[in-house]
Amino acid sequence: MPPHVRVAQKGVKMDRTIQEISVASKAPKKAMSDTWYSILLIAPAMLIIFFFALVPLFYAIYLSLRYADLTSPAGIGPFVGLQNFRFALNEGVFWMSTGHTLTFAVFAVGAEMVLGVTIAFQLNQLRWFKGVIRSLLLLPLAAAPIAVGQVWRYMYHMDFGVFNQILAPLGIPAQNWLGDLRLVMPCVIVFDVWQWTPFVALIVLAGLQSLPKEPFEAAELDGASTWQVLRRLTFPMLTPVLTLVFALRSIDAIRMYDAVASLTRGGPGMATETLTYYLFRLGLKYFRMDYAGAMSLLFLYVTVVFTAVVLRSMMRVQAERARRA
Amino acid sequence: MQARTVTMTDLVRYTVVIALLILFLFPIYWMIATSFKDPADILTRPPKWAFKPTLENYRYAFEEANFGLFIKNSLFVSLASTALVIVLGTLASYSFARYNPGAGHLMFFILTTRMMPAIAVIIPYFLIFREIGETTIGQTLGLGLDKQGALVVCYTMFNLPFAIWLMHSFFQDIPIELEDSARLDGYSRLQVLRRVVLPLAAAGIAVTAIFCLLFSWNEFLFAFLLTRSAASTITVGVNGFWTLRGILWGPLSAAATVCVVPMMVFALLLQRYIVRGLTFGAVRG
Numbered sequence: 311m312p313p314h315v316r317v318a319q320k321g322v323k324m325d326r327t328i329q330e331i332s333v334a335s336k337a338p339k340k341a342m343s344d345t346w347y348s349i350l351l352i353a354p355a356m357l358i359i360f361f362f363a364l365v366p367l368f369y370a371i372y373l374s375l376r377y378a379d380l381t382s383p384a385g386i387g388p389f390v391g392l393q394n395f396r397f398a399l400n401e402g403v404f405w406m407s408t409g410h411t412l413t414f415a416v417f418a419v420g421a422e423m424v425l426g427v428t429i430a431f432q433l434n435q436l437r438w439f440k441g442v443i444r445s446l447l448l449l450p451l452a453a454a455p456i457a458v459g460q461v462w463r464y465m466y467h468m469d470f471g472v473f474n475q476i477l478a479p480l481g482i483p484a485q486n487w488l489g490d491l492r493l494v495m496p497c498v499i500v501f502d503v504w505q506w507t508p509f510v511a512l513i514v515l516a517g518l519q520s521l522p523k524e525p526f527e528a529a530e531l532d533g534a535s536t537w538q539v540l541r542r543l544t545f546p547m548l549t550p551v552l553t554l555v556f557a558l559r560s561i562d563a564i565r566m567y568d569a570v571a572s573l574t575r576g577g578p579g580m581a582t583e584t585l586t587y588y589l590f591r592l593g594l595k596y597f598r599m600d601y602a603g604a605m606s607l608l609f610l611y612v613t614v615v616f617t618a619v620v621l622r623s624m625m626r627v628q629a630e631r632a633r634r635a
Numbered sequence: 636m637q638a639r640t641v642t643m644t645d646l647v648r649y650t651v652v653i654a655l656l657i658l659f660l661f662p663i664y665w666m667i668a669t670s671f672k673d674p675a676d677i678l679t680r681p682p683k684w685a686f687k688p689t690l691e692n693y694r695y696a697f698e699e700a701n702f703g704l705f706i707k708n709s710l711f712v713s714l715a716s717t718a719l720v721i722v723l724g725t726l727a728s729y730s731f732a733r734y735n736p737g738a739g740h741l742m743f744f745i746l747t748t749r750m751m752p753a754i755a756v757i758i759p760y761f762l763i764f765r766e767i768g769e770t771t772i773g774q775t776l777g778l779g780l781d782k783q784g785a786l787v788v789c790y791t792m793f794n795l796p797f798a799i800w801l802m803h804s805f806f807q808d809i810p811i812e813l814e815d816s817a818r819l820d821g822y823s824r825l826q827v828l829r830r831v832v833l834p835l836a837a838a839g840i841a842v843t844a845i846f847c848l849l850f851s852w853n854e855f856l857f858a859f860l861l862t863r864s865a866a867s868t869i870t871v872g873v874n875g876f877w878t879l880r881g882i883l884w885g886p887l888s889a890a891a892t893v894c895v896v897p898m899m900v901f902a903l904l905l906q907r908y909i910v911r912g913l914t915f916g917a918v919r920g
Contacts, residue, residue: 347824348734355727355795356741362792363748366759373758429655432648445906446656449663452902454853457873457891461666464677464884472665475681504659509913516914561750568855572874589754594860599758606755613750621746 374603381597394604404605406580407588413495414584415563418502422559423552425503426510433511434518444515447508455505459572462501463488466573488574491581498573498582502566510555517551518544550624557620564613585609666895670888677884692889696872702890704865705872712783712858712868713851716790720847723791724798725840729828731799732806733814742803745796753856760789764861781863789857794847801846801912805839806832842912845905852898869894 342350374394377387398404429447436443450458465471466487474484487497521544529539545552567586570576576583576591583591589609593602669677671688696702731742761780768779777784809832817827833840855870862871873894876887902909 344734345736348730348736351730352727352736352741355723355799358723358788358792359745359748359795362756362760362788363751365763366756367751369759369762370755432652435648436652437645441906443652443656444910445903447659448902448906448909449899450659452849452853452898453663453895454855454870454873454898456853456855456870457894458662458666460873460877460882460887461662461669461891463882464669464888465662465665469680470678470682470884472682478681504662508659512910513913516910520914565750565752567753571855586752586754589752593754593758602754606752609752610750610755613752614747617747617750618743621743 370603370607373599374607376600378600378603379598386599390600394600395608398601398605398608401601403580403583403588404585407583407585410495410581410583411564411566411585414499414502414566414582415560417496418499418506419556419559419563421499421503422507422510423556425507426555427514427552429507429511430514430518433515444512447511450505450508453505455568456572458505459501459569463573466497489578491578494574494578494581498569501569501573502563506559506562510559513555514548514551517548521547553620553624557617557624560620561613561617663895663899666888667892669884670892672885672888674885677888692885693893695883695886696889696893700872700875700886700890702869702872702893705867705869706893708783708786708862708866709852709869712786712790712866713848715783715787716794716851717844717847719787719791720794720798721840721844724795724843725802725833725836727795728799728802729806729832729836732803733811742800745799749796757857757860760857761861780861781865783866785861786858786866786868789861790847790851790854793854793857794850797850798843798847801843802836802839805836805842809835838908838911842908845901845908846912849898849902852894 373386375389375391377390378385380386433440433443433447465473468474468484468486468489471487473487478484485493487493525543525547526539529543534542565586566584567590570582570584570587574582576587585605589602589606592598592605668686670692671690672683672686673689673691676683676686730736735742737744764778764780764782764785767773768782768785773779773784778788779785813831813835814827817831818824822830852868853870854868855874858868858871859874862868867875869890873887873890876883876890
């Protein structure tokens with residue numbers, strides 16, 4: 311029962327419910343201000359986030375400015391200034407692995423966007439079994455990459471793999487998919503595309519389904535061609551959704567690790583050594599935490615800048631949409 | 636939807652869609668099929684499609700590779716971290732949605748933590764948990780290396796930013812008038828939260844919980860680096876079949892099936908929520 315407040319009059323005792331009394335006895339007379347309340351609510355979560363985000367960050371900065379070869383007796387050594395960063399920017403493997411990461415990200419995300427959007431458009435036109443098809447398409451996303459990646463490894467196998475078996479009747483000779491320097495990166499990309507295209511497709515599908523009908527009906531009345539509708543209506547209206555999906559996939563593609571760890575382990579040689587995989591080898595196998603720290607900070611910096619740019623442009627688009635609406 | 640005759644475009648479209656479904660689902664079928672194959676049937680050239688099923692791979696995984704322990708660890712760590720994320724994240728997300736402490740900057744900071752490369756944090760985490768594991772508090776809470784507690788905290792940390800961001804949209808969708816009128820009725824802010832907001836946000840919270848569970852279950856890297864044997868999770872177990880002696884494909888497929896199929900069943904049952912969650916962040920922004 312909500313407590314009823316009666317104006318205090320001389321001689322009249324104010325009624326209070328049990329709830330009011332118990333609350334008042336715990337809290338100060340004046341209720342907590344909104345600001346403090348809001349801070350109290352975010353406090354536990356922010357404590358965890360601050361601690362586990364900032365402490366490692368500062369520690370990484372600390373390590374990146376020192377000599378830190380954990381296999382040597384010196385361990386974490388003296389301050390060396392920006393030497394590690396200079397080394398990183400001159401290190402061949404650093405740039406090579408960055409190149410691999412970018413190649414992977416560009417082609418994987420590109421393919422996922424194109425395929426995902428196409429699939430979304432087709433799904434949008436389906437009349438029956440839409441829900442079932444949508445749920446089935448969801449399944450690759452639920453699979454742990456490290457686990458299903460091993461299965462793909464088996465399928466890619468030169469002798470025992472099912473891909474060579476299926477391609478044989480088409481006249482394509484058996485390939486050593488994961489052992490051939492020219493084929494291995496495309497194979498890793500295909501794996502990622504397999505897993506994440508449904509992600510793009512489902513989000514774009516939802517975006518399509520949420521578009522207002524009126525502009526399209528008007529366009530049809532005006533006799534616009536399909537191409538015109540797509541170019542002038544659909545895609546401009548889908549831009550926020552497409553940008554968001556692109557941003558999400560890009561950030562995750564750059565940080566990909568499980569796919570390489572389960573398919574190729576950076577190989578053959580270093581053909582699929584992405585930046586994340588190289589950093590792990592450097593930091594946790596060779597224990598050069600100074601170089602790894604410096605490189606990961608550079609990596610973080612680029613990612614944050616990229617995301618900030620994308621997010622800001624997205625927010626600008628949305629603010630404009632809200633203004634127009 | 637008016638009744639229309641089935642057109643040629645419909646047929647073509649459905650053929651394409653069915654072909655796509657086969658393409659996307661084939662690896663999963665192959666994984667499950669391989670897990671029931673006798674090792675002799677796995678290493679054949681060309682691979683066999685018809686075979687006599689056997690449970691030998693599962694037996695090996697559970698009896699000799701101690702897979703039951705991994706499943707238990709995964710279950711505990713996923714459920715515990717999800718519970719923590721929901722409790723802490725709901726409160727924080729509600730606060731950000733209604734009061735916006737930090738004027739957008741805190742939210743941006745939270746989003747950027749999602750972008751941290753794992754390597755930058757893994758060694759500090761390793762050292763932090765090693766230190767905590769030596770203290771008495773750490774030992775009672777199980778917060779050391781190769782302990783479940785460490786993974787629970789880690790996964791909570793990973794999923795909190797995402798959960799806060801996702802639930803932000805859900806909370807913003809609840810009309811503030813409902814809360815205001817409840818306040819006018821004399822409810823305290825906490826009561827309003829409990830009685831008015833949470834029931835309305837229940838679907839959104841459910842969606843977030845589903846995603847947190849999924850991410851925690853599928854996570855590999857930190858489980859691999861922070862555990863050795865006692866607290867290893869399913870993903871670490873699957874990776875463990877890639878040994879120095881060679882890859883044990885049979886048990887590996889069985890392990891992968893145990894890792895993947897439950898999540899797929901989970902996803903199928905809750906697909907409506909999952910799709911809603913995926914699209915909510917995207918379409919509403």
